[in-house]
Amino acid sequence: MHEPYYQDEAVTLYHGDCREILPALGAGSVDLVMTDPPFSIPVKYQDVSGDYPRSWGDLMVMEPFFQDVFAKIRRVVRNGGQTYICCDGDTYPVFYKASYPLWPQSHMIVWYKPSGRRGRGWLHSHETVLHLRTAETQYTGGFRQDVVGIMPVRTLNRQHPAEKPGDLWTFLSEGMPKPVYTVLDPFVGAGGLLDWARMRGHRAIGVEIEERYCEIAARRLSQAVLGEIAPAAEVTGPSEPLSLLDLEAS
């Protein structure tokens, strides 16, 4: 059995490759998967001169890895659970194909980043989230719009270059039918999602392959336990996701 890198009453964090750790978790033991894999590698290679065409081969390097990881995620998430996997327009086709034989239903969600300022010609201001579910999946409340505007974490405040805002996790989990559940993040980064889950009374399991990020995540979680970081503002005052009407008016 793998020894946790960090553990408290709500969170278990493993240091290692999620392809090795996930098989040790119980089948159907997770209600919700929210995760942000390293999806921009290697397809962000750009031939600025235009001399070398992009090849499907480059993109497909990712396919066996994600087929393996998705199959392992599918085993641990219970039938009727919900899975959300961040990606972008380039990697969506690979993720979609890898998930297609495993989940009978899927949906694309768009995260609009009002402050997106990078890019050539077009400013990079959205990411996609692949939502995977089974016929048994239930949601609370009514219908939700599948485009949301949420500010990204400011560069200066990031502990990981790809850190995701807690408001994104709040939005994605809004349809969970149970008040308390077990969340899995197999690609933890700086541990923001584990902290987010624990502050809301959920159980969380995370895996991170790089020890320096395990350290950051463990420090963040221990500091929050000791009260050195006051998380209350984030819990009580998540910024309201922007509706499309707000965006049009701004």
Ligand SMILES: C[S@@+](CC[C@H](N)C(=O)[O-])C[C@H]1O[C@@H](n2cnc3c(N)ncnc32)[C@H](O)[C@@H]1O
């Ligand atoms: C896009 S980042 C996640 C950032 C995270 N959402 C945050 O808010 O900090 C992806 C993370 O997955 C980790 N990773 C990559 N391959 C992995 C693997 N096979 N198993 C576990 N973690 C892995 C990387 O080290 C990286 O920290």
